[in-house]
Amino acid sequence: QQPVQSPQAVILREGEDAVINCSSSKALYSVHWYRQKHGEAPVFLMILLKGGEQKGHEKISASFNEKKQQSSLYLTASQLSYSGTYFCGTEGGAGNDMRFGAGTRLTVKP
């Protein structure tokens, strides 16, 4: 029931772009994206609802393809502060428990 995330790890230079993918085998109500720094709690980035949508958050944006039950997180012109582990979380219904993908470890180097 956990969504599948890819890639497992990404190493970038500052200014480069990255895409992180998240897919589910079951129908989804929403997809969430979080970033977690080492030893800290996950921080909410954005939520996308069924019906398919795309959102932007500064240089971080995401899309949700409801038909394919897939979501992608786009990181453009990466900054050192983007380093961390990115998790997608999926809900099967409104207010239902959220399941997390295995995470994508992103490292941005100078």
Add this chain to the structure above:
Amino acid sequence: GAVVSQHPSRVICKSGTSVKIECRSLDFQATTMFWYRQFPKQSLMLMATSNEGSKATYEQGVEKDKFLINHASLTLSTLTVTSAHPEDSSFYICSARSAPWEYGYTFGSGTRLTVV
């Protein structure tokens, strides 16, 4: 924004003792809270869903008698690890649905439990 306070942040206990972890929603009411467990470099695994005024719902494979959850009020949920063993050492983190809804889930700061 919504804040979830979790205490303690770190705890070391001896094998066989019990540890209580508190999770409070500070500026909103959380009828439902979620408890996760995270091993190093791994994902957050849902342990149980805590419901105010009713019994918690545990995920398959999680021992409800070992991980006692109490949701006594709309702002407080507690997780008690009973008769702790070294294999219970982990990072435990709670979360609640934020208000407003479109802000996703807010997480507590987590509790690093070490059983010696």
